[in-house]
Amino acid sequence: MKRVPGRKTAxxxxxxxxxxxxxxxxxxLGPVFRFYREVLGATPVMVSDRSAYVLLGGVWIAFVLEATxxxxxxxxxxxxSAGPRxxxxxxxxxxxxxxxxxxxxxxxxxxxxxxxxxxxxxxxxRSDLRRRLAHIRKHPEGRARLFPGALGRSExxxxxx
Numbered sequence: 001m002k003r004v005p006g007r008k009t010a011x012x013x014x015x016x017x018x019x020x021x022x023x024x025x026x027x028x029l030g031p032v033f034r035f036y037r038e039v040l041g042a043t044p045v046m047v048s049d050r051s052a053y054v055l056l057g058g059v060w061i062a063f064v065l066e067a068t069x070x071x072x073x074x075x076x077x078x079x080x081s082a083g084p085r086x087x088x089x090x091x092x093x094x095x096x097x098x099x100x101x102x103x104x105x106x107x108x109x110x111x112x113x114x115x116x117x118x119x120x121x122x123x124x125x126r127s128d129l130r131r132r133l134a135h136i137r138k139h140p141e142g143r144a145r146l147f148p149g150a151l152g153r154s155e156x157x158x159x160x161x
Contacts, residue, residue: 021060022078025069026118032063035117039097040080040090057081063118071119079111079123087126094124108135 026032033052036042042054042061052063057080082090091112095101102121103113109127116122130151136144 019059021062023062023064024116024118024120025066026063026116026120027065027067027069028118029063029065031117035097035099036061036063039093039099069118071115072121075121077113077121077123079125081128082124082126084126087124090124108132 024032029047029050029052033044033047033054036054036056037044040056042056045053045055045060047053050065054061054063087110091110094112094114099117100115100119101113102115105111105113109125109131111126112124114122114124133146133151136146
């Protein structure tokens with residue numbers, strides 16, 4: 001167990017510590033690699049004949065060439081965070097790129113739901129879990145059960161947008 005400043009209890013550090021990387025199967029590497037670099041601003045790390053890596057918001061994203069890759073048809077997707085100014089700029093860039101928009105926003109906070117060139121479903125989101133929970137408290141979703149304290153001591157504090 002590790003002590004975290006400002007917390008009365010220790011945080012368990014064994015087991016899963018975070019997201020290591022996200023992998024997408026793609027039919028063509030070139031268009032996807034360019035989209036993430038040029039539209040989303042990802043940092044290129046590696047590209048080969050069969051795979052490519054980028055960093056986006058500090059997250060390692062891998063693309064693996066797979067001729068039979070099929071785009072998702074369910075709600076499953078990866079959401080990227082952006083601050084207010086960056087959100088507006090990136091959302092405009094995504095729309096201007098001709099990316100397919102797969103859903104309109106139906107939740108609190110600004111969101112743009114779009115697909116990469118291989119059809120992987122993505123979201124650009126300008127909110128966070130604390131704001132989502134505050135929204136659910138005000139507008140309960142069915143029989144929502146919230147777990148007080150799950151986000152630490154600052155759970156009830158407002159955060160800047």
